[in-house]
Amino acid sequence: MRYRVFLLLGALLAAVVNADVGRYELGAGDQISISVYDEPDLSIEKVRIGPSGSISYPLLGEIQVAGLSPEEFESNLVAGLKGPYLVNPSVTVSVVEYRPFYVTGEVKKPGSYSFHPGLTIDKAISVAGGFTERASKSSIHVIHDDSSDPRDADENKIAVKLSDVVKPGDVVTVEQSFF
Numbered sequence: 001m002r003y004r005v006f007l008l009l010g011a012l013l014a015a016v017v018n019a020d021v022g023r024y025e026l027g028a029g030d031q032i033s034i035s036v037y038d039e040p041d042l043s044i045e046k047v048r049i050g051p052s053g054s055i056s057y058p059l060l061g062e063i064q065v066a067g068l069s070p071e072e073f074e075s076n077l078v079a080g081l082k083g084p085y086l087v088n089p090s091v092t093v094s095v096v097e098y099r100p101f102y103v104t105g106e107v108k109k110p111g112s113y114s115f116h117p118g119l120t121i122d123k124a125i126s127v128a129g130g131f132t133e134r135a136s137k138s139s140i141h142v143i144h145d146d147s148s149d150p151r152d153a154d155e156n157k158i159a160v161k162l163s164d165v166v167k168p169g170d171v172v173t174v175e176q177s178f179f
Contacts, residue, residue, distance in 0.1 A: 024117075026073060027066050027145060027169060028053050029099030034077065037090035042081070046096050059085055070095060098168040099145070103128035105174040106135035115168040122162040124172050136177035137162075145169025 026032065030049045034057070036042040047055050053066025060080045065073055070093040081089040098115035101124060108129030121140060131137060141157040144167060157173070166172065 023069050024095070025067055025069060026095070027099055030095055030168065031097035032065075032070070032073075033094045033096050035092045035094075036077075036081070036086075037092075039086065039089070101166050101168060102171045103174070104171060106132045106176050107174050108132055115166070119166040120162065121160050121164050121166060121172060124166045125162075125174065131174065134176050136175045139175035139177075141173045141175070142166070143171045143173075 026049060028049050028051050031046055032049065032055075033046055034042075034044045042058055044057075049055055049065050054062050054064045057063050057077075060077075063076070063080075068076070074091045074093045077091045077093070078089050081091070098117075100112040101115050101119070102110075102112050103124055104110045107125055108131075110128060113124070113127050121142070125131065125140075140160050140162070142160050142164070143156045144158070160172075
């Protein structure tokens with residue numbers, strides 16, 4: 001009996017962890033499309049989320065989007081449009097273009113690059129031209145876009161492995177080797 005309880009708890013924990021891994025949070029700089037079935041005036045082909053994390057939407061005005069998944073934003077739009085505007089709206093929100101990620105430090109072409117799902121630190125460094133001769137391949141850090149205070153950059157640095165995943169807005173830094 002105890003074995004079954006542990007097995008059930010383990011399966012439940014794995015489901016919760018895996019659910020969070022696939023969750024994408026919208027943020028400033030992302031470009032999204034909004035489609036409302038049979039309502040072309042409420043559908044938007046492309047809109048970029050502004051620096052404040054919001055967009056302007058017909059009938060509903062300024063809407064905060066940053067921090068929500070596309071599915072959560074869909075639900076918010078359905079709730080906002082349902083009732084006085086539409087009886088049973090069918091809304092789809094898609095990411096058209098992700099916000100960029102950045103690679104700095106000892107890489108051949110530091111800069112900002114277009115994000116693609118499944119991107120790893122290894123691939124991000126390759127996109128940036130690879131390591132320079134002075135690069136420390138074992139000293140790579142990332143600062144996530146969702147870090148609390150950009151002024152505390154040193155405190156927000158996280159050591160990463162080449163196989164770790166890059167998120168949109170991340171700043172990947174390759175440190176210089178001493179030898």
